[in-house]
Amino acid sequence: WDVCAAKRALFLHDEKLAPVAHLLFSKRNPFHPSHNYSVQFDSPWHPGGGVWSLTVPMENGSLVPEKAQPSCLFDAGTGVVRDPSLSFDAKKIYYGYRSDFTNYYRIFEQDVATGVRRQISDNGPFHDFWPTPLPDGGLAFITTRCKKKFICWRPQTAVLFRMELDGTKVEPLSYANLTEFAPSVLDDGRILWTRSEYVDKGADYGHTLWTIRADGTYPELTFGNTIALPQGFANGRQVPGTREVCATMISHFGDLNGPVALLDLTKGPHDASAISSLTPEIPWPGFSPNSETFREPIPITKDVILVAHAPQNSFGLYLIDRYGNRELLYTDPSIDCICPQPFVARPVPPVMRGALLPALAEKDKGQFSIENVYRGLEGQVQPGAAKYLRICE
Helix, strand or coil, X not given: CHHHHHHHHHHHECHHHXXXXXXXXXXXXXXXXXXXXXXXXHCCCCCCCEEEEEECCEECCEECHHXXXXXXXXXXXXXXXXXXXXXXXXXXXXEEEECCCCCCCEEEEEECCCCCEEECCCCCCCCEEEEEECCCXXXXXXXXXXXXXXXXCCCECCEEEEECCCCCCCEECCCCCCCCEEEEECCCCCEEEEEECCXXXXXXXXEEEEEECCCCCCCEEEECCCCCCCCEEEXXXXXXXXXXXEEEECCCEXXXXXXXXXXXXXHCCCCHHHEEECCCCCCCCCCCCCCCEEEEEXXXXXXXXXXXXXXXXXXXXEEEECCCCEEEEECCCCCEEEEEEECCCCCCCCCCCCCCCHHHHCCCCCCXXXXXXXXXXXXXXXXXXXCCCCCCC
């Protein structure tokens, strides 16, 4: 016990952990879907929870979780709230809220100072969630507005869209026909998110990380796709000051739970050696939703990660590091505590724009380029092997 106490004290004594002193997170009951894309289709309806904050005192350069004070910012009541996020100045909270089982998820904005909330997305027959503020003042989100079914089953597909903060200019950023997950914004202003694909691969090989600019240009594979082992990644977040991304390694089945990994992007998108599991004791894929698992890692420093962790069947808020250490910050035995993030202002990344030409668009025309289709496929497709190109509008 003395050794554990000393180890905990040493871990929490770090002034670089100051962002952890005030956290935003959500409480909700587990979804328990049969597949990671079927939450709205076959998850049992268990309302409750809400959006919460947590104040963790910092005394003499050390976090003191034993004195942490939780505070409810929005009570979901008979509904379910999911995927809260913060504006860059930390003055607004965004989240998806479903008021009852017969309704749809809508995106709401809530003022931090006053608690006043307003609905952003409209009342169409669509689910809207995972709101993500963008550097250009818009909001990325995941939605079923694409009006498609997941290829291998009946659940609705939900893909990446964007809109303005007044709910106007709702536009697709992705034209995929498989469900996508968990957008975030990289330091350079691009959106990082998870795409599902069934092209020449099985289910557990098809959840890969992609990037795109906020105006919908330059979609690009970031990691995964052709690695010769089962792999899927969700909730990708950039590690500060590095070319690494932290993510949860997920399965095609169950919710977006699993081990936590660091991905070294300097090794390219197809190199399995770029994957470093920080929780190798957690099997991947194929783990039970009721066993030890992790979700939604948020890098705080180069070495320390804020994460939701379930040692058994209930998620709490933890800190882990790249060396295998982990320490509990807060848990509520009655309900899962998930989706943690620092409740602090962040620098606004630059606005990256592509080569959209409004004058041509008004004439229903565009400007296109042709690139070497073999670039990036070295070792997979030999030059000269391609016979046709498919042009996707």
